[in-house]
Amino acid sequence: MSVRCPLTWTFGVFLPGKWSSKANGRQIFFTMLGAIATFETAIRKERQREGIDAALAKGEDSPFRGRPASINAEQIAAMQASGVPPSKIAKQLGIARSSVYRYLCHSKG
Incomplete structure (x- = not known):
């Protein structure tokens, strides 16, 4: 005796019935993954820029001054x-x- 499941498992997302094929499920999954990655990258760049600006505001104590010249x-x-x-x-x-x-x-x- 076999039992038929009304839900299909595709990349960790339950999609009802026969609506989804594996290609559609993959497409939506990777589209969402790409959107989240883009969002995270934008947030990381923003935080990095804020940190660099704060360090530059320190003036002489800034780590972004560069290293001292080694050539006399x-x-x-x-x-x-x-x-x-x-x-x-x-x-x-x-x-x-x-x-x-x-x-x-x-x-x-």
């Missing part, structure tokens, strides 16, 4: 003027050689 321009200029090659300047100051070359290119022009 006067040292590079003095070492280069005394004839030290860029690779040795980089090694002595503990910075990348490309940073020394970048500084030297920008200081000339």
Whole structure:
């Protein structure tokens, strides 16, 4: 003996009778899921923006100031003027050689 259930189970949603096919149930489920995800993303972005604005309002104590410069321009200029090659300047100051070359290119022009 078999018992026929009047409700169809589709993705956690009960839909009455033979009205729903699996394709319709999936479509409505993923449409709702997408709408909720979009809403949550908008709320998260709004909260993040509020937090960043509050941090920037702190001024000098703000974590969004950026990190301090690791290149001492006067040292590079003095070492280069005394004839030290860029690779040795980089090694002595503990910075990348490309940073020394970048500084030297920008200081000339």
